[in-house]
Amino acid sequence: MTLEAQSQTAGTWPVAFRPYQTNQHQSALSVYRANSEIFGQGEPSGALYRVEFGCVRIGRVTADGRRQLCGFSFAGEVFGWESDEEHRFFAEAVGETGVRVLRPGRDAEASQKLLSLVLTSMRRIQEHLLALGGTKVDERFADFLCEMAERQGDDCLVRLPMPRSDIGDYLGVSFETVSRILRRLKERGIIRIPDTHSVQILDYESLLEISRRKLS
Amino acid sequence: MTLEAQSQTAGTWPVAFRPYQTNQHQSALSVYRANSEIFGQGEPSGALYRVEFGCVRIGRVTADGRRQLCGFSFAGEVFGWESDEEHRFFAEAVGETGVRVLRPGRDAEASQKLLSLVLTSMRRIQEHLLALGGTKVDERFADFLCEMAERQGDDCLVRLPMPRSDIGDYLGVSFETVSRILRRLKERGIIRIPDTHSVQILDYESLLEISRRKLS
DNA sequence: CGGAGGTTTGAAGACATTCAAGCCTAGTGG
DNA sequence: CCACTAGGCTTGAATGTCTTCAAACCTCCG
Incomplete structure (x- = not known):
């Protein structure tokens, strides 16, 4: 192509x-x-x-x-x-x-922009860190899925272009476990899996609940 | 005081x-x-x-x-x-x-300094993230200890002013497990524990080996 | 049609958590 | 100065979860 x-x-x-x-x-x-x-x-x-x-x-x-x-x-x-x-x-x-x-330029304005970009990037890493700190793997995955939904601007259908092994390595979990988490969430009626690289979110609230995204 | x-x-x-x-x-x-x-x-x-x-x-x-x-x-x-x-x-x-x-000021120089500070901070978070991604808790702790040794500028004696529960919450692990990890490392002759808030590193190499700090 | 890589699923084992009990230490009040 | 208490730390046993190894499946592509 x-x-x-x-x-x-x-x-x-x-x-x-x-x-x-x-x-x-x-x-x-x-x-x-x-x-x-x-x-x-x-x-x-x-x-x-x-x-x-x-x-x-x-x-x-x-x-x-x-x-x-x-x-x-x-x-x-x-x-x-x-x-x-x-x-x-x-x-x-x-x-x-x-x-x-x-x-990027080296003037004050460019530095400001750069700083703002870095802070956004840092925020994402911090949230990822929060997710990895969770003990339960379903938490980690729920967090990941919410993040993807946010970034793709679609609460319903999320595309996961990466293989399961990537998701596993991102979440600090074996790829078999990723597969099992998906099944669990599906059986609980929280998601649907139209094809391997798509997830349809049926119950976003529950997903948020499972993740640690909510503050105290 | x-x-x-x-x-x-x-x-x-x-x-x-x-x-x-x-x-x-x-x-x-x-x-x-x-x-x-x-x-x-x-x-x-x-x-x-x-x-x-x-x-x-x-x-x-x-x-x-x-x-x-x-x-x-x-x-x-x-x-x-x-x-x-x-x-x-x-x-x-x-x-x-x-x-x-x-x-901090808002001029170019201040922005540069700020940016550099943020990048340092981000680097630390990234390394922490790497540690949390590991499956074994001993890895996580070894990484933590190496980081502390580096930051305190002393390869031998590391001070841990925070309680075990803080370390646990930092590593995504129960505080009892932190205690057990310390015992394991002690029994393997890698560290000594003069008092609750100090750790003496006897074998820094092994510690690095246990952590995931080494790149490929 | 056949093969390769990714995915799902199962069973066994390893590991961390949880709950519960005992310990140690620093700080308090007698 | 010493006993006492409270909070943090250690240790043990049982439970639950995740990993590992193994096999089967599926799908895309040659």
């Missing part, structure tokens, strides 16, 4: 996967095929990236070979922050994904 | 708990007694805080009353970031703790 073809079919995509409209200082669009690396652990950092369409997973591989994902980025979102000279995480395309390199 | 007395005894404190030397734009020093609230969930945000001495725990209480700590701040460290108008987390003094309010 060429880049042109992508653009033409854009209108039929769910919100979160639609090519992102930009207005200025465009650098070239890079299209990565499924499961290809955007940057790797240990590579020099510096640039920021914005997802134009598709989905990116960000994570780390530990010394013993296990993987921990610390986030997904969808169309319109920015990733690649590092406080270090080297990337401490890898970034890979989940499915076919378009990415643009950003070159 | 008055503020003056604090300063006089400063020299005998471990590095991380020593009053922090500052140079400019001092606002008044607030001293909080043990377990008192610095700010609460839902309160209006805006200010930044720097710890002068002592230790602050930052976390959230969920709707069902459970608690998740997402970080500790020690002398010299800054906390209170929010992407929102309201504090989404609470901050409490662990022991007696001195805190100063910061009023």
Whole structure:
């Protein structure tokens, strides 16, 4: 599928996967095929990236070979922050994904914008951390699903473009357990699973209840 | 104990708990007694805080009353970031703790500094997230201990001013389990426990090995 | 049609939580 | 100065949950 073809079919995509409209200082669009690396652990950092369409997973591989994902980025979102000279995480395309390199200015206004972007990013990580702190795995998954619903702007149908193993590595849970959680939620009548990569939320309230998203 | 007395005894404190030397734009020093609230969930945000001495725990209480700590701040460290108008987390003094309010400027230089501070903070949260993603609780604790050793600048003796329940809530683990982990590590000859709030690291390498801190 | 990769499901075992009891220590009041 | 108390810490036993290993399924693609 060429880049042109992508653009033409854009209108039929769910919100979160639609090519992102930009207005200025465009650098070239890079299209990565499924499961290809955007940057790797240990590579020099510096640039920021914005997802134009598709989905990116960000994570780390530990010394013993296990993987921990610390986030997904969808169309319109920015990733690649590092406080270090080297990337401490890898970034890979989940499915076919378009990415643009950003070159932020160094003036006060640009710094402000950057700061705001980082804070948003940090907020997401903090919420993820909260979820991982929960003892029950259903909590973690419920939280994940709510987050995805929010980000995709649709309380009913959520698209999960990533494989179960990605969700597992994101939630710190085996992929078999992800599968079992889905079954449990389905049997409780909280979700429906039209196909492997879609979840229909039937009872958003219960989902919120299961997650730890509510404050005291 | 008055503020003056604090300063006089400063020299005998471990590095991380020593009053922090500052140079400019001092606002008044607030001293909080043990377990008192610095700010609460839902309160209006805006200010930044720097710890002068002592230790602050930052976390959230969920709707069902459970608690998740997402970080500790020690002398010299800054906390209170929010992407929102309201504090989404609470901050409490662990022991007696001195805190100063910061009023960052809005110029480019200040923004740069701020950005760098936020990135440091984010990095810490990311590492914490990595730790929570691990399945084994010994991993989580080993990671915590390594982090504390790094931040206190001492590979041998680590001070843990917070109670076991704080460590548990930080690691997403029951406080009884924290106690058991400590025993296991002691029995394996990796640590010694001179007193309840100190841990002596006998085998830092093993600790690193147990944690997920090493990259692939 | 056949194969490969991802997904679901089952059974056994490992691990953490929970509940309950005892311990230790610092702080209090006699 | 010492006994006493309260809170935090440790330890044990039972229960429940998640992981691991294994096998079967399903679906997309060659």
